[in-house]
Amino acid sequence: MPTVREIEESLFTLAPREGAMEWDNVGHLVGDPEAQVSRVLVALDITQAVAEEAIAAGCQLIVSHHPVMNCNWNPVQTLRPDNPQGRLLLTLLQNHVAAVCMHTNLDVARGGVNDALAQVLRLEDPGPLSGDGIGRVGTLPAPMPLAEFAAFVCRTLGANGVRYADAGRMVSRVAVGGGACGEYEAAALAAGCDTFVTSDLKYHQFLDAPGKGINLIDAGHFPTEDPVCARLLAYLSEHFPELRVTKSTSHREVIQYYVEGE
Structure with missing residues (x-):
């Protein structure tokens, strides 16, 4: 069976450090680098529910997109069970x-977050949006009205709702x-785009x-990034066929939308 270190090295081939x-x-943020792995859980985030799901499934490793700890904005100062970060770790x-x-x-890797998003939204001939590798630009197979496309985005990404502005x-x-x-x-405007799909946009x-x-x-942070989990699952399954790799079922969009009359 591969070790945590070997899996990390392979993932850095997909998405270089x-x-x-x-x-x-x-990279590898928690655990023994030499531990052998037979089961992996893939998730966008490592939440308490995801950790418990991994334990219940007998997984030795969780592979996620968002870091389980990021010392830039959430420094690890203590390791105690009476705060959420400490309890999770x-x-x-x-x-x-x-x-x-x-x-x-x-995010910037070929085959990564943005390529996965472009693919599920059926963009043809996607190319880079920016010089730093963030974002993609492509063309729909056929033009469609914005309201129809917004509904397609919501449905395809499994979002609980989308916010949009009509130009x-x-x-x-x-x-x-x-x-x-x-x-x-x-950058989207400079690329001649009529529409930009992303998340966490501001009021102005x-x-x-x-x-x-x-x-x-x-379309929300989780829905626009979650498609990459399928890419990670496929990559790990191809490069480590001896592993049992599954995607988290406990982690999903947490933002709910109230609509009058529902």
């Missing part, structure tokens, strides 16, 4: 579950950015979108 932003915390350590996390390096343009040339990529709106961006001439769709 050098692609990670300097503030990021990627202790759960992993006490049950010998390792964690390998591929974050911004997987009065048919949807044809589309930019996508998995996760919080609102800062790339200008929706307010200004019609004047800029670009449709905006905020």
Whole structure:
């Protein structure tokens, strides 16, 4: 059976460490690098529920996109069960579950977060949106009205709802950015896009979108990044056929939308 170290090394072939932003915390973050692995759980985030799911399934490793700890914005100062971060880390350590996390390096990688998003949204001939590898630009097989495309995005990504701003343009040339990529709106405009699909957009961006001439769709952070989990599962299954690799069923979109009359 492969070790945690060997799996990490292989994942860095898919998404090289050098692609990670300097503030990021990627790679093998928890557990024994020499521990042998027979079962892996793939999830977008390592939550308490995901950790318990891995333990129940007999997994020795969780592979996630978001780091289980990022010392840039959430420093690990204590390891105690009476706070959420400490409880999660202790759960992993006490049950010998390792964690390998591929974050911004997987965002920019070929076959990573943004390619997975472009594929599930059926964009043809997707190319880079930005010089740093974030985002993709492609064309729909046929133009469609924005409301119809927004419904397609919501349904395809399994979102609980989407927010959108209508600039009065048919949807044809589309930019996508998995996760919080609102800062790339200008790049989408420069690329001649009529529509930008991403998440965590700000109020003023929706307010200004019609004047800029670009449709905006905020489909949520989890829904726009979760498609990469299928890519990770397929990659691990191909490169380590002896492993049993599954995708988390406990982790899903946490944001709910209330609609009057429902």
